[in-house]
Amino acid sequence: MENYEFLHLLSGFISTIFQLVVIVGCILLLSKSRNLATVLMLVGSVLSLFFSLFSVLGTSFMASQGAExxxxxxxxxxxxxxxxxxLFALGLLLYVIKHVKKELPSKNI
Structure with missing residues (x-):
């Protein structure tokens, strides 16, 4: 396997597929519950996709410019x-704090 650039692009493609799934999940969550937490999760997901696409394409370009x-x-x-x-982690944390209530153990003794 001498074609490492192909493997790099393939891994970026696979990662992009799953990032799109997360973005769809965040859009569905935002449509059900519109608040700061869900907005942060969606913004973090979209930015993550852009950054990873730039990283894959940018790495290929920068490699042609030299090792440094x-x-x-x-x-x-x-x-x-x-x-x-x-951003995604802060949104998730805010969502959990606001929407997940700790249930008290029942005292059926």
Missing amino acids: NLVQGIAIMGVVGQIPHI
Whole structure:
């Protein structure tokens, strides 16, 4: 397997499919419950898709520009690419805090 660029693009394609599933889930959740938490989850999901597409395409472009550009681009995307995950996680946390109530154990003794 000498064609690592093909494998890189294939993994990006597979990842994109599942990111689209998460975006559809967030859209359905937003249609049922419109609040800050669901908006944050949707924004985080959409940004995650854009960042990963840019990462796959950008990595291929940066590799053609030289090793130093490739390493610099990967480092920058490693830091900036976490922003969508942070937004999604904050939205999920807010949603759980607001909508999931802890049930008290029943005292049937």
